[in-house]
Amino acid sequence: MAAKDDRRASIKLSTVDDLFSTDESRADAQREKVMEIPLAEISEFPGHPFKVKADEAMLEMADSVKQYGVLVPGLVRPKPDGSYELVAGHRRKKASELAGAETMPCIVRELDDDQATIIMVDSNLQRENISASEKAFAYKMKLEAMKRQAGRPSKENVSQLGTQKRSDQLLAEQVGDSRNQIQRYIRLTELTPTILEMVDEKQIAFNPAVELSYLSEKEQQDLYETMQSEDCTPSLAQAQRMKKLSQDGRLNMDVIFSILTEEKPNQKEKLHIQRERIDRFFPREFTEKQKEDLIVQLLEGWYRKRQREHER
Template sequence: MKKNQKTATAKKQNVNATPATTSNALVPFRSVSMNIPLDKIDPSPFNRDRTISEKELRDLADSIALHGVQTDIKVRPMENGRYEIVYGERRFRASLLAGKTTIPAKVEQMTDEQAETCLIIENLQRENYSAVEEGRIFRRKQEEGLSVAAICERFGKKEDYVRSRISLTTLIPEVAGMLDREDITLEVAKEFAKYDADIQKEVYEEHFRHDDFWSWRGIPAKAFAKKLYDKYMTKLSNYRFDKTECTSCGHNTLNQVLFTDCGDCAACRNIACLQQKNVDYLVDKAVSLLRNDARLHMAVTGNSDRTVVQRLEAMGHELVTLERGLWGYIDEPEMPKVPVPEDYESEEDLRSAQDDYEKELKEFKETCSELDSGVSEGSVLKYAVIGTSDVSVYYERVRAQTDENGLLRGSAPESPAAKLRAKDARNLEICYEHINKDLKKVLKKATTQFLASAMTEREHQMLNYVLLDRIPSANRELLGVTGYGSCRTERLKAAETMTEEQRAMLFRMAFMRYCDDICEYNCQADDIDIQLMIEFGQMHFPEETAAVVGRHKAIYDKRHANLEKRIKAIEEEDKQASVVQVSGELVDTATGEVLALAASEAEPADYPEPMFPQEPEPDYTPYEGPAPDEFLPEERLTPFIPLADNETVTAAKAA
């Protein structure tokens, strides 16, 4: 045995020591190491799944220039004395970049299939492939006829590993790019791959493209999976809208099976319809809650349905963003459940449960009364929070206000109606601030072909208004206006020699320059500067001006209409609350007027008062107005009253 072992070892050493100059000298499945000229080597046709960055190649080239290639590449002999790379193309390309002429290589006879398998195994072991690149390789092998089990056996991978990598090939390019850049983890990418391309595109556009309030970047994979499940899982039991139509719909999976007694497994296969019904339900419920209580504020969190938010904003509703998680707010009190006798084994247990119910009901009424009083006084805020499948009510106590010394302020909280009045006034300012900014952009466009037509009488009046602030003091004195700076002779001479066309162009340029300086904050509806700018835009840029004014005034009109409804409801409620009973009569404490006999002296009602408070039936009226594309209010412009021809500039200034 020992003799045979020595002989075999000597033969092996002899083979490895003999250089292989031609492919005919090679023995199949046995490699020979040698230095091969780079110009005799061709790239592998099977390395199409590997992506090599320029930086990665340059760094390796710098290392090879200093230390050489430390690990042999593998090649196989081809015709005409040339070689084809099996693996090691990155080292080959870096050697060319480093100016080398040869490269150490192992030469081995291989078939195409053997060469490709060897290449893939080498790169898998070196972790040269990205997860998506691995998925493309496994998917291609699957398409060539290999089963998942055969792929696992060939490349030494577990079935879960191979299947998860194959699933990554369904990622849209934007998501695959985030994975390659490590903007998302592999686990998050796997969750993406569970959904079709349309959903991936929607999630990317809404929550990953921009790093804003709606962004889901950086969240753990489990939290991401839950968000996707909550929004896109099609089980009907996850939704609150009326499912009467769904019971007979062909897209309901419950209607697609032989047995219809599978409990809550019903799911909708028409995702677009499901989402539309859910959005309609959330919008209608939020509007109904606001209609029933004008003091309520619509609110959003990071989990709010963006489509619902956009719909509500388009209807003119304003939504606030909650500063904390919902755990930091007060839950809406829950009505205790009436004990059902059938649920108790004895009369004693039932009486005990009824006693507990009475206590809970009393606490419920006290809590509701306390919260309602706080909302009316302004010390408590009430929110309708938009979720993914429902709208929930939460409360927040207004934080106490302190002065600069840290002492509590003694003033009473501002009433809800006063807050809404202030908000309405601010909304009107915002409307004209946006008109100011956007209309300036319209006026700045006239740079290549400036208006040269004859000026109108109205434009002459605008000119008087603007140039009073621009002309030299000597000219103002001629007009009877004093108190300004000195004139410039050269400028006056140029003005006197201008043609009519030049003067018309000068006026319009001066007016537009004046408009550019108009302050863009705290704008008022009756501000003469803004009204004149709008009027000038309507003269010369009617379409653009109408679009700017219409767009921003529509926002205000819709918001104004909603706030007015809420204000009137609150004021009516406050008016009713001011009526008290004095000596058997109802008296309005605000005016002292005696309204009627007190209820105790009036005729008794024909029916008893209910024992427990009756909750009103929800009134969800679907929105049937115009398509909510932009908030589009209308505001009547305050007319600019032209000066009479015989009035002097001095009189105009005094007015």
């Protein structure tokens, strides 16, 4: 009798909905759907590295949203408190706010932190204009997420020899930058915000910036103050010297000042004389070298004459 009761308990009865629903309707229930979600219930992605500026392009997007609405839904993931976290569509959300909209069409998807990070980075790397700092932090976030996922590799991430590819190698294949270049971009995340902003504004070139990222925070602060006071920025050679001095423990404010204020070869002033002012004094067959030699010879004669006059 007890065995019969156990068998009855193990039998799972179908619900009325299961009996009368079709395979198509059950599949439709599991499909992702676009929902109109209040903007007030959508929070930003933590550490989102891409800047959302209210520039001219954004104002044009806001005008488009006013006329036609958001044509491509954003992507959000649900939060435990019932609100949503934005994964893709930060510019669309900003445009909706500027357009005075109260809701935004979004796809709701269950994602873990690493999945959400990778999707967020990939969706934003498609932008036309990406600053050095945006790419730097995006590469860092995605690479860290890929490394965490490496413990559960998919078949496509395993070579024919059965060995798993390095995460930075996979990232390089996906984004089109070499592994070395990706690491160089990630180095920029070690710069202080003020110097990193100068890199974004193209006041400091990329290669010197990578070298400067090896300086300590205090050394970078001293460097920034010197750059501001002297209105100059380091060349690649100067940045490399500062990096070496920093590693040797010999970099301080005075050393930074002496390096930055030295005359660079490309900063030496050049004397420019309009060709039409001097060509008429030379025979037509004279080469540029002959003209230069004659000018120097005449100047030397003039200089010696002045010296003799001063000696009298």
